[in-house]
Amino acid sequence: MTGSPDDPRRNGQDPLIHFTGVTKTYDMGKEQIHALQGINLVIMPNEYISIMGPSGSGKSTLMNIIGCLDTPTAGRYEFEGELVCDVTSETVTRMDDDALAGIRNRKIGFVFQTFNLLARTSALRNVELPLVYAGVSRKDRAVRARRALDQVGLADRVDHKPSELSGGQKQRVAIARAMVTSPAIILADEPTGNLDSTTSREIMALLDQIHAEGNTIILVTHEPDIAAHAHRIITILDGQVDRDEQTGLGKTA
Amino acid sequence: MIEVLRIAGSALWAHKFRAFLTTLGIAIGIFTVGVVMAIIEGLNQSFADQISHLGSDVLYVDKRAWFQGRDSWINARQRKNFGIDAVEYISARSEYVSHISPRIFQRASVKYRDKSLERVAVMGVHSDMVVIAGQEVELGRFLSTIDTQHRKNVVVIGAAVRENLFENIDPIGRRMSINGRKFLVIGVLEEQGSMLGRNLDNMAYVPAETLLKMFGSRRRNITIALKASEPYLVEEAKEEVEGIMRRYRKLRPNQPNDFAINQQSSLQELYDNATGMLWMVAVGIGSIALIVGGVGVMNIMLVTVTERTSEIGIRKSLGATRSTIRWQFLVESMAVSALGVLIGFLSAYWVADFIQKSTPLAARIPPTWLGLGIGVVVVVGLIFGLWPATKAARLDPIEALRYE
Numbered sequence: 001m002t003g004s005p006d007d008p009r010r011n012g013q014d015p016l017i018h019f020t021g022v023t024k025t026y027d028m029g030k031e032q033i034h035a036l037q038g039i040n041l042v043i044m045p046n047e048y049i050s051i052m053g054p055s056g057s058g059k060s061t062l063m064n065i066i067g068c069l070d071t072p073t074a075g076r077y078e079f080e081g082e083l084v085c086d087v088t089s090e091t092v093t094r095m096d097d098d099a100l101a102g103i104r105n106r107k108i109g110f111v112f113q114t115f116n117l118l119a120r121t122s123a124l125r126n127v128e129l130p131l132v133y134a135g136v137s138r139k140d141r142a143v144r145a146r147r148a149l150d151q152v153g154l155a156d157r158v159d160h161k162p163s164e165l166s167g168g169q170k171q172r173v174a175i176a177r178a179m180v181t182s183p184a185i186i187l188a189d190e191p192t193g194n195l196d197s198t199t200s201r202e203i204m205a206l207l208d209q210i211h212a213e214g215n216t217i218i219l220v221t222h223e224p225d226i227a228a229h230a231h232r233i234i235t236i237l238d239g240q241v242d243r244d245e246q247t248g249l250g251k252t253a
Numbered sequence: 254m255i256e257v258l259r260i261a262g263s264a265l266w267a268h269k270f271r272a273f274l275t276t277l278g279i280a281i282g283i284f285t286v287g288v289v290m291a292i293i294e295g296l297n298q299s300f301a302d303q304i305s306h307l308g309s310d311v312l313y314v315d316k317r318a319w320f321q322g323r324d325s326w327i328n329a330r331q332r333k334n335f336g337i338d339a340v341e342y343i344s345a346r347s348e349y350v351s352h353i354s355p356r357i358f359q360r361a362s363v364k365y366r367d368k369s370l371e372r373v374a375v376m377g378v379h380s381d382m383v384v385i386a387g388q389e390v391e392l393g394r395f396l397s398t399i400d401t402q403h404r405k406n407v408v409v410i411g412a413a414v415r416e417n418l419f420e421n422i423d424p425i426g427r428r429m430s431i432n433g434r435k436f437l438v439i440g441v442l443e444e445q446g447s448m449l450g451r452n453l454d455n456m457a458y459v460p461a462e463t464l465l466k467m468f469g470s471r472r473r474n475i476t477i478a479l480k481a482s483e484p485y486l487v488e489e490a491k492e493e494v495e496g497i498m499r500r501y502r503k504l505r506p507n508q509p510n511d512f513a514i515n516q517q518s519s520l521q522e523l524y525d526n527a528t529g530m531l532w533m534v535a536v537g538i539g540s541i542a543l544i545v546g547g548v549g550v551m552n553i554m555l556v557t558v559t560e561r562t563s564e565i566g567i568r569k570s571l572g573a574t575r576s577t578i579r580w581q582f583l584v585e586s587m588a589v590s591a592l593g594v595l596i597g598f599l600s601a602y603w604v605a606d607f608i609q610k611s612t613p614l615a616a617r618i619p620p621t622w623l624g625l626g627i628g629v630v631v632v633v634g635l636i637f638g639l640w641p642a643t644k645a646a647r648l649d650p651i652e653a654l655r656y657e
């Protein structure tokens with residue numbers, strides 16, 4: 001790719017995420033649903049991106065593919081220069097399941113609209129979980145999980161079950177869980193979708209802070225004032241990138 | 254690994270009652286086999302004790318073998334009975350036989366004054382029988398050659414007969430009646446206990462000739478009990494007696510034996526066959542219960558996997574690999590079956606203990622059982638947990654996360 005007109009490298013840095021013609025089509029028998037139609041996208045380390053667009057435009061699908069939870073039906077996806085998958089009409093090259101699980105575990109932190117915490121499990125255990133799968137020792141796990149919960153301001157709630165926490169507190173636990181492995185990127189799909197505006201502001205302050213510490217964040221939202229926290233806003237329409245603009249907040253823009 | 258156990262433990266704890274019910278099938282299987290095993294162990298113990306009374310150097314010449322198929326049994330019924338003269342015939346010709354006695358069996362009722370006993374085993378024997386049977390005379394004396402030659406009405410009684418008829422009385426010199434005929438009690442035997450639930454002391458010895466005179470000698474089957482002069486000569490004695498008996502029966506060289514020479518080991522064989530059957534029934538019931546239990550485990554695991562689809566999605570999104578998820582559910586199904594094994598094992602242990610304390614049977618569960626139980630856990634848990642666990646492992650993370 002080097003030297004081609006659309007060289008993804010900027011300032012000599014390798015991109016974190018590189019999408020080329022990524023397409024997702026759901027075959028529903030009679031009709032086909034084109035959730036994503038040939039997305040080209042380059043995301044550099046330490047970017048802060050908002051993804052906007054009407055409902056059903058394909059935002060969640062895009063996030064899931066970035067997060068290696070889902071695979072495209074066509075196109076090429078590289079993560080940190082490593083080929084995640086390359087699907088053409090003739091050939092399919094993709095990482096095996098365990099390698100994908102490894103990327104999800106070590107490189108990606110998810111924050112979901114519905115929190116997705118394990119019920120009947122303490123906040124601490126929830127935050128420890130990615131470390132369990134990473135094979136971190138029991139002692140290290142507890143130390144790191146406590147530190148992460150401390151960072152989101154929940155040091156006094158470590159033993160609470162999700163049912164004993166408010167929505168905002170649950171989302172803080174989810175954020176702690178997403179960042180406990182120090183991933184390369186945090187993906188937040190409508191993290192404030194289920195929260196009131198005050199709580200939303202607290203959560204966004206947390207994400208701003210995480211970004212300021214050098215993390216890459218991609219955030220899906222319907223609310224312009226939430227999106228405005230980001231340095232770059234990508235608008236998706238019918239599975240295609242409609243607009244891709246810098247907000248002027250970013251220093252490197 | 255500890256982590257996986259912890260996850261399985263808390264998942265089971267969340268559905269304690271369900272896990273308990275699921276596990277009952279396995280528990281029942283383990284329990285059945287456990288109790289039967291304990292009983293067989295107990296039987297083995299008392300059988301070994303009892304069989305030693307017979308003595309390994311004792312042979313029993315009989316019309317038929319103790320243990321044989323049905324056809325040869327019918328065949329053996331048509332054989333001619335031995336006469337009591339066979340005893341004299343063998344003893345006159347044998348080198349290796351040191352003691353010999355006929356053994357004629359008759360059930361009879363015995364009576365002393367107002368006390369009586371029904372169905373007592375009255376055996377017509379010669380004076381050597383006490384040595385052959387390895388018994389001891391506790392009071393008085395055993396039958397003598399004179400008693401048998403003169404067909405005297407004398408009797409040596411077993412401990413149970415003494416207890417029932419002569420409580421607190423010295424029986425020696427008393428006259429008791431056997432089927433209405435008066436007999437003089439000349440001796441009492443030491444107590445023998447019981448074998449396979451039968452009281453061995455509910456018996457009496459009378460001279461063989463007296464018994465034949467009293468009950469008639471026609472159509473009566475006589476067994477000849479004999480003892481080799483030395484324990485290591487028992488095989489020689491057997492061969493020798495076989496030859497003598499063929500001459501007694503006037504068999505031509507090409508004719509098969511129309512008698513059998515039994516010994517302790519044939520009884521062992523019979524016993525092994527009987528307990529073997531018991532074993533097979535137990536294993537049969539046990540395996541059916543285990544399969545039913547295993548299907549129960551599989552069913553509950555499928556329900557669990559479905560219920561916890563979104564949990565599986567969350568775990569996968571956090572980086573759990575397929576094999577991690579598979580192990581999580583396998584360990585859970587193994588833990589359910591382990592619970593079953595534990596419940597079954599403990600209750601079988603308890604019942605065995607109860608049997609041991611309340612009956613003479615030394616029922617006990619051999620320690621090897623714990624190993625077997627653990628084997629069952631692994632096999633049942635793996636076999637019946639594999640499909641649900643694989644199903645869980647194969648779930649698509651996106652679909653699992655979206656599952657309501």
Ligand SMILES: Nc1ncnc2c1ncn2[C@@H]1O[C@H](COP(=O)(O)OP(=O)(O)OP(=O)(O)O)[C@@H](O)[C@H]1O
Pocket residue numbers: 026028033034035053054055056057058059060061062
């Ligand atoms: N498993 C699926 N099977 C069929 N169609 C699907 C599936 N998942 C998503 N779609 C379709 O793909 C399109 C994009 O869905 P997606 O969830 O990405 O939208 P979205 O932009 O996140 O919407 P929202 O803002 O409501 O969350 C929609 O038309 C949706 O119906």
Ligand SMILES: [Mg+2]
Pocket residue numbers: 059060061189
């Ligand atoms: Mg969505």
